[in-house]
Amino acid sequence: MQSEILLRWIVLVPLLGAVVNGLLNRRLAKRVSGFIACAAIGVSFGLSVVVFLRLTGMDAEARVVNDILGTWLQIGGFHVDIGFAMDPLSAVMALVVTGVGFLIHIYSLGYMAHDDGFQRYFAYLNLFVFAMMTLVLGENLVMLFVGWEGVGLCSYLLIGFWFNDQANASAGKKAFIVNRIGDFGFLIGLFLIGANLLPHLAPGEGVFSFAILQHHAHLLAPAATGICLLLFLGATGKSAQIPLYIWLPDAMAGPTPVSALIHAATMVTAGVYMIARLNFLFVLSPTAMAVVAAVGAVTAIFAATIALTQNDIKKVLAYSTVSQLGYMMLACGVGAFTVGIFHLMTHAFFKALLFLGSGSVIHAMSNEQDMRVMGGLRSKLPVTYATFMTATLAIAGVFPLAGFFSKDEILWKAWESGNTVLWAIGFLAAGLTAFYMMRLVVLTFFGENRASSEVRSHIHESPATMTGPLVILAVLSVVGGWIGWPHFMGGGAWFENWLAPVFAVGEHGVAAHGAVAHHAADSTMEWTLAVVSVLWAVLGLILGWFVYYRRAAIADSFRKAGGGFVYRVLLNKYYVDEAYDAAFIRPGYRFSRQVLWKSVDAGLIDGLLVNGSALVVYLLGSVLRLFQNGMIRFYAWTFTIGVAVFVLYLSFSS
Amino acid sequence: MEITLTHYLVLAGLVFLTGMVGFVVRRNALVMLMCIELMLCAVNIVFAAFSRLHGDAGGHVFVLMNFAVAASEAAIGLAILVEIYRRRRTVNVDDLKTLME
Numbered sequence: 001m002q003s004e005i006l007l008r009w010i011v012l013v014p015l016l017g018a019v020v021n022g023l024l025n026r027r028l029a030k031r032v033s034g035f036i037a038c039a040a041i042g043v044s045f046g047l048s049v050v051v052f053l054r055l056t057g058m059d060a061e062a063r064v065v066n067d068i069l070g071t072w073l074q075i076g077g078f079h080v081d082i083g084f085a086m087d088p089l090s091a092v093m094a095l096v097v098t099g100v101g102f103l104i105h106i107y108s109l110g111y112m113a114h115d116d117g118f119q120r121y122f123a124y125l126n127l128f129v130f131a132m133m134t135l136v137l138g139e140n141l142v143m144l145f146v147g148w149e150g151v152g153l154c155s156y157l158l159i160g161f162w163f164n165d166q167a168n169a170s171a172g173k174k175a176f177i178v179n180r181i182g183d184f185g186f187l188i189g190l191f192l193i194g195a196n197l198l199p200h201l202a203p204g205e206g207v208f209s210f211a212i213l214q215h216h217a218h219l220l221a222p223a224a225t226g227i228c229l230l231l232f233l234g235a236t237g238k239s240a241q242i243p244l245y246i247w248l249p250d251a252m253a254g255p256t257p258v259s260a261l262i263h264a265a266t267m268v269t270a271g272v273y274m275i276a277r278l279n280f281l282f283v284l285s286p287t288a289m290a291v292v293a294a295v296g297a298v299t300a301i302f303a304a305t306i307a308l309t310q311n312d313i314k315k316v317l318a319y320s321t322v323s324q325l326g327y328m329m330l331a332c333g334v335g336a337f338t339v340g341i342f343h344l345m346t347h348a349f350f351k352a353l354l355f356l357g358s359g360s361v362i363h364a365m366s367n368e369q370d371m372r373v374m375g376g377l378r379s380k381l382p383v384t385y386a387t388f389m390t391a392t393l394a395i396a397g398v399f400p401l402a403g404f405f406s407k408d409e410i411l412w413k414a415w416e417s418g419n420t421v422l423w424a425i426g427f428l429a430a431g432l433t434a435f436y437m438m439r440l441v442v443l444t445f446f447g448e449n450r451a452s453s454e455v456r457s458h459i460h461e462s463p464a465t466m467t468g469p470l471v472i473l474a475v476l477s478v479v480g481g482w483i484g485w486p487h488f489m490g491g492g493a494w495f496e497n498w499l500a501p502v503f504a505v506g507e508h509g510v511a512a513h514g515a516v517a518h519h520a521a522d523s524t525m526e527w528t529l530a531v532v533s534v535l536w537a538v539l540g541l542i543l544g545w546f547v548y549y550r551r552a553a554i555a556d557s558f559r560k561a562g563g564g565f566v567y568r569v570l571l572n573k574y575y576v577d578e579a580y581d582a583a584f585i586r587p588g589y590r591f592s593r594q595v596l597w598k599s600v601d602a603g604l605i606d607g608l609l610v611n612g613s614a615l616v617v618y619l620l621g622s623v624l625r626l627f628q629n630g631m632i633r634f635y636a637w638t639f640t641i642g643v644a645v646f647v648l649y650l651s652f653s654s
Numbered sequence: 655m656e657i658t659l660t661h662y663l664v665l666a667g668l669v670f671l672t673g674m675v676g677f678v679v680r681r682n683a684l685v686m687l688m689c690i691e692l693m694l695c696a697v698n699i700v701f702a703a704f705s706r707l708h709g710d711a712g713g714h715v716f717v718l719m720n721f722a723v724a725a726s727e728a729a730i731g732l733a734i735l736v737e738i739y740r741r742r743r744t745v746n747v748d749d750l751k752t753l754m755e
Contacts, residue, residue: 630751632686636678 003054007067007084010047010094011137014040015130021123030118037122038105041129045098052091060501063088066139077198079206083139089502092341093136093273096348097266101129103469104261107356110465111257111363121161121255128154132266136273141190141208144274148186148238151267152179158262159254171253178247182237189230196223210277214505217280228281228288231274232295239271240322241329242299246577248322252314256359259314264321264355265348272328272344276337280505283335293333297414297425300326302574304432308439309570312369313358316440320395321351323429327410330426336413337503338496342484343406349480350394350403353473357388360462360470361444366455371440376449380459383467385445387474392441394477396434397537399530402481404537408530409486415529430533431540438544446549488523489530662703670696683738683745687731694724 017040021033028036055063068083086094105125112121131150138144152175160172190208197207200219205212213220220227235241240248251263262268275282275292282288303322310316324347331340362369364381378385394401397408407430414423449456461467485491547554559567569575627638673692680686698717705713739745 632683632747632750633678633681636686640674640678 003051003065003086004067006047006051007065007086007137008069010044010051010098011084011130011133013043013047014126014133016040018123018126018130021119021126025119025123028119030113033119033122034109037126038102038109040126041098041102041105044129044133045095045102048091048094048098051086052095055086055088055091060497063501068139072142077201077203077207078194079204080140080142080208081206083143084134084137085139085210086137087502088498089273089276089341090136092345092499094133096345097129097132097136100265100348100352100473101125101132101261103472104257104265104352104356107260107359107466107469108255108257110463111359112255115255117161121158124154124157124161125258125261128158128262128267132270135270139209140206141193141210141213141278144277145186145190148234148270148274149183151262151270152176152183152238155179155251155262155267158258159251161254161258165253168253171247171250175247175251178244179237182234182244185230185232185237186234189227189234192223192227192230193220196220196227213278214280217284217505220281221284224281224284225287228278228285229291231278231281232288232292235271235275235329236295237271238274239268239325239329240299241271241295241326242302245299245303245322246580249315249318249573252312252318256314256355256362259318260352260355260359263318264351268321268325269328269344269348272325272332272340275329275332276341276503279332279337279503282332283505289333289335291333293330293414293417293419293422296326296329296331296333297422297429298326299323300330300429301425301432302326304429304436305570306573307436308432309567311372313361313371313374313440313444314355314369316371316436317351317354317358320354320433320436323433324351324395326429327407327426330422331410331413334413334417334419334422336410336417338499339406339409339413341499342495343410346394346402346406346477346480349473350391350401350477353387353391353470353477354395356466356470356473357384357391360384360466361388363462363466364459365451366458368451368455371443373450373452373455374444375447375451376445377459378445381445381461383461383470387467387470388445389441390474391477392437393541394481396437396541397430397533398541399534400478400482402477402479404534405481405484405486408533409484411533412526412529415525427533427536431536434537434540435544438541439548442545442548486526488526659703659707662699666696666699666703669693669699681746681748683735683747683750684732686747687728687735690731691724691728694720 017037020036021028024033051065055065064085064087066083066085068081070082071079072082073080105122108121108125112118115121128151131147131154133147135144135147135151138147156172156176159175160169163169163172193213194207197213197216197219200216201207201212233244237244248263248268252259254263282292300323303319303326307316307319307323310319324343328340328343328347331337331343360381361374361377361384364377364384365374368374390401394403397404411423411426411430414426449459451459482491484493484495487493547558561567572578670693673689673696676689676692677686680689698720701713701717701720703713705711705717735745738750742750744750
């Protein structure tokens with residue numbers, strides 16, 4: 001079959017799965033339901049691979065497959081197609097989403113086996129993959145936006161999956177509302193693009209089509225800063241950057257495989273994908289790029305420090321995700337879009353693995369998430385431990401695991417951009433990452449088990465449906481980075497070459513703006529930084545191990561340092577939620593209550609408009625009522641007197 | 655004594671006044687209907703008088719038409735009254751104010 005036709009089925013097959021599971025719901029046996037869901041994603045993954053292989057057979061410059069299903073909107077010169085396109089960038093994303101998604105579907109079979117909402121869960125999960133594939137394969141920005149909203153919806157549904165618990169439902173709402181703020185910016189950005197570009201286009205040219213946008217990007221140059229900053233606001237919502245990251249840690253209320261798939265591996269990377277996709281636009285505005293880089297760097301270190309103190313195993317991973325997303329943003333901000341996507345991919349492997357591993361731990365610990373009552377699980381959960389450790393080393397950036405290649409490359413690009421502050425922040429955050437990950441591993445897997453004896457007696461390794469994906473992801477976490485083996489180490493940097501056509505304009509654009517201070521002809525500096533960062537990561541790991549395993553007293557002294565102030569601030573996440581509460585929510589609530597409700601609604605609308613008009617009619621009626629009293633003789637009198645007055649008037653007026 | 659227009663008009667005025675006062679002060683619906691007839695009658699006298707004065711038959715035509723109107727009005731009014739009396743056992747208009755509320 002032609003690649004064009006295959007493309008739509010990559011997107012539609014998961015939708016089909018979602019519809020079947022969603023409509024039949026409990027009428028399906030769990031085994032059937034799970035099979036349908038996994039098969040749908042499996043087919044989608046298989047088709048992605050097929051199209052990907054066909055892409056590899058094409059000329060580097062012509063690597064794109066389009067599948068236009070039809071015209072969606074045609075209003076005057078405004079034209080939007082329903083269509084999908086796969087180029088090298090989308091191909092990477094599609095493979096990651098369906099590949100990791102497939103593994104997590106398999107894992108979910110085991111994890112959700114005893115849940116009542118099994119079918120509903122898989123319907124949502126399939127729907128999510130459908131939305132995510134629309135997002136990455138959408139041929140234009142509007143399709144991307146449809147997917148963008150779709151994944152937001154699925155995220156909401158899955159965070160609040162166990163909606164019987166008020167806290168979960170609230171977490172879902174928080175995610176949805178915070179994302180709305182970002183989407184607001186995104187939408188305004190879209191409008192601006194349309195308004196600026198539409199007058200220059202020939203009829204029938206899709207204004208939001210990526211190809212058209214790229215071709216006419218120079219026309220947007222005057223408005224680029226505004227557009228890019230608004231789009232970036234959308235990205236901060238979806239990709240959990242400062243200031244809109246607050247929903248992601250709360251999103252851990254959902255089932256753990258969901259955290260792995262949506263809130264670590266795929267959906268939260270949508271913002272990074274969007275910026276990389278629009279690289280030709282972002283490079284037009286050095287200001288916007290600088291903002292992206294700065295926000296990314298600050299988020300990276302900010303979230304890493306919070307992760308140091310959290311006690312909930314999933315919260316640590318959540319802040320770790322925020323921090324790693326910051327790295328990706330940093331990479332995009334310094335113009336290294338390829339590396340941002342590279343880190344996105346490797347991160348999808350090891351972070352999905354970390355979450356699934358934590359899911360396995362939580363499963364074993366009878367749904368306990370607090371690390372303070374874990375410990376000593378190494379011998380009880382050998383597979384989980386081994387894979388978890390692999391992922392930890394990978395995220396810390398130990399050579400030659402996946403995380404090393406991408407993270408080191410990001411730090412190198414930050415250094416190369418000439419902004420050593422960005423590099424220093426990223427470097428510091430890398431050390432913190434290694435440290436808090438080791439803390440997590442030690443608290444969970446080493447030492448004595450601190451759980452109650454009842455929980456302890458139930459600890460067991462997870463079934464094969466769960467450990468299988470763990471092992472596969474662990475392999476990917478090791479070898480996944482090798483496709484980006486850099487030149488200076490004698491590698492082919494295949495990943496970079498693969499994406500080069502997509503980012504040709506973007507990365508060239510940064511060079512043209514002079515953001516790249518110098519091209520390192522010799523690789524000495526690169527070698528030095530790589531070695532330093534590996535040593536730094538190892539140091540972080542050793543310190544973490546030493547402090548939390550060997551000398552717990554040191555950890556205590558950390559807590560008490562500065563009168564316990566630092567620890568308290570970190571434990572309470574810098575009081576950001578409280579600050580937002582005081583700055584936005586309470587004033588908003590007060591404004592709604594005092595002004596909108598009590599003044600505008602109760603006073604103006606109810607009082608003046610509704611009751612006021614009623615009062616006028618009432619008063620008028622009470623006067624008129626006097627005349628309509630049912631007394632015929634009164635009517636007769638009035639009538640007579642009226643006629644008399646009228647006659648007298650006529651007599652005297654002439 | 656010659657009977658002039660003035661006599662006719664005075665007579666018509668008196669008849670009309672009788673009807674009007676009767677209509678206003680009496681409570682019996684039957685009497686009120688009769689008073690209406692009186693007022694119509696007064697108007698007919700005026701029509702006839704002026705018709706004679708101007709030698710124009712138009713006034714007579716109006717009188718004839720008024721007969722028809724008065725007859726139908728009396729027939730309908732009486733029919734309603736009879737029906738009201740059957741239901742309420744009264745034709746006192748002060749008691750007939752159900753429509754007020």
